[in-house]
Amino acid sequence: MSRIPGSRTGPEEGRPPRPTDVLVIGGGIIGLVTAWRAARSGMDVTVLDPRPGGGAARVAAGMLAAVTELHYGEETLLALNLESARRYPAFVAELEEASGQEVGYRACGTLSVALDADDRAHLRELHALQLRSGLESQWLSGRECRRLEPMLAPGVRGGLRVDGDHQVDPRRLTAALVTACERAGVVFRRAWAERLSVVGGRAAGAVLDDGSELAAGQVVLAGGSLSGRLAGVPPEVLPPVRPVKGQVLRLTVPVAFGPFLSRTVRAVVRGSHVYLVPRTNGELVVGATSEELGWDTTVTAGGVYELLRDAHELVPGITELPLTETRAGLRPCSPDNAPLLGPTELPGLHLATGHHRNGVLLAPVTGDVLAAALAGGALPAEAGPFTPRRFSSLSQEQPV
Amino acid sequence: MSDDRLVIADTAFDSRLIMGTGGAPSLRLLERSLIASGTELTTVAMRRVDPTVQGSVISVLTRLGIRVLPNTAGCFTAGEAVLTARLAREALGTDWVKLEVVADERTLLPDPIELLDAAETLVDDGFTVLPYTNDDPVLAQKLEDVGCAAIMPLGSPIGSGLGIRNPHNFSLITERAGVPVILDAGAGTASDAAFAMELGCAAVMLASAVTRAQEPVLMAEAMRHAVEAGRLAHRAGRIPRRHFAEASSPVTGLAALDPERPAF
Structure with a gap:
């Protein structure tokens, strides 16, 4: 199956009058937080997903367990997990304010x-x-x-x-993100993405399962475990996510x-x-x-x-x-259990996937990193080790 | 290619280290560990893996050119194990199976009766069977008699890292077996693997000792060297143990380094 969450606007799809600034493929917790943060920073954002607010966060327990889930060899990931945990209180306060919904954050240890x-x-x-x-x-x-x-x-x-290891209710969190996105002007297209559009060596949007096209200045692939299966993505850029x-x-x-x-x-x-x-x-x-x-x-x-x-x-x-x-x-x-965040070798295409056990925990930092990347500035320092390029350059034959 | 290869059911391997994949912290660390170990044969638990999934353990093994040995981990009856082996054959296209039938979850020790039943059934069904067994010389002989292609006795319980608890039984098994004997389970560190080879094992199989080490890649490399060293030592033949010293330097005659000038 090559389909991954994309969108459908309605019975008739009209060609959008102009390209959206940012197309986010996948409306799970990672796609939603990316869309919300990008919209808050002034971009036009469209989220493509047949059922926004679904995905792994519907099942996840919502432990924010940077410390208790520490493993040998994951010290780099620990730094990102801790940073995201640190941002959680402010993130929750801002999200609850923006959505008018509680998200069940509980500083219980x-x-x-x-x-x-x-x-x-x-x-x-x-x-x-x-x-x-x-x-x-x-x-x-x-x-x-x-x-x-x-x-x-x-x-x-x-x-x-x-x-320091707290919890949040991922279902309420994603529901609040959907509301916050809507209030921030994010457009939801409830359909599947059939393939990525690449024009002149640049990601330019997506073709939907109804055959229509959605043009975008930049594309974020946030399709969870399906992220590695989107047609049209060049093989060297396709995220190695299972x-x-x-x-x-x-x-x-x-x-x-x-x-x-x-x-x-x-x-x-x-x-x-x-x-x-x-x-x-x-x-x-x-x-x-x-x-x-x-x-x-x-x-x-x-x-x-x-x-x-x-x-x-x-x-x-x-x-x-x-x-x-x-x-x-x-x-x-992903092969190293860490997320893939930010721009890829294909201009215009960003990744926000591969979060493994830590999708809920890493939502705040992912939103901030992707918003910065989409704004075209330098990638925040904390995201450096998680660039998708760490996989594309070595393909998968070589050990690192 | 060396002239001292491991041969199981007419298939030859240069490496005498068989790796397991369970408990690997990440796919990437697993891949690096497998490369460092030099293994050519690696087990995968069929109950925990869908071989058709891209990017899975199976695709890592395929990419590295390592032969996949499906196992029946998690089975408690001969019936379950036979079913799992048949599903594995269908999914992976191999009739090799590492047969595991355990008696209880606490010890994970093999159930000898179910194991022998399952082994006989699978051999009759055309499988190449490598059974995980107790370190019991009698059971090992019976498994060979029903047609198993190798015998895989445990050194100590799975994941315990307690090494080989009954070396004498291992010697009894390796001395009498007509098929390769492979240490399975119990290796905690490199000396355990070397010791198994010195006792006459044809190969060593391990997983936890590497996947749960603080530095899995280093431990994988250590295990490769240990298996090679132990094999060489076995072939070389150890010296007899003595109670008192026997000097290795000559005690009579003194070296005259300069023929013109006597030592004294």
């Missing part, structure tokens, strides 16, 4: 715990890495963990208290049970990762599997079982909660 000696050793290693990286993270005994979160299983052997499936559950904490958990709780349970993200409205998100199965979004018995098994081991009381939703989404993942 995270507790990452271990349930047996092996998992404890793993967590100790993570703690050492966090401290070496200058991050705030406090080691707690099992009892101290349970004093903070009494619903935790008695078997908890220790944990990391990370007060889908990584994640199954996520939603439970509901009845009012009488509250406060069930007061912060995000996560663990590695015998090698597999599980997290529970409690919202103020009673929603409890349990995630997530990580599967390389292409564009499959089936919810499987095994996926649900493993999540519930591990979550139950961590917080036994979840068995009493209504299971209100099971869903699978696709994380757009």
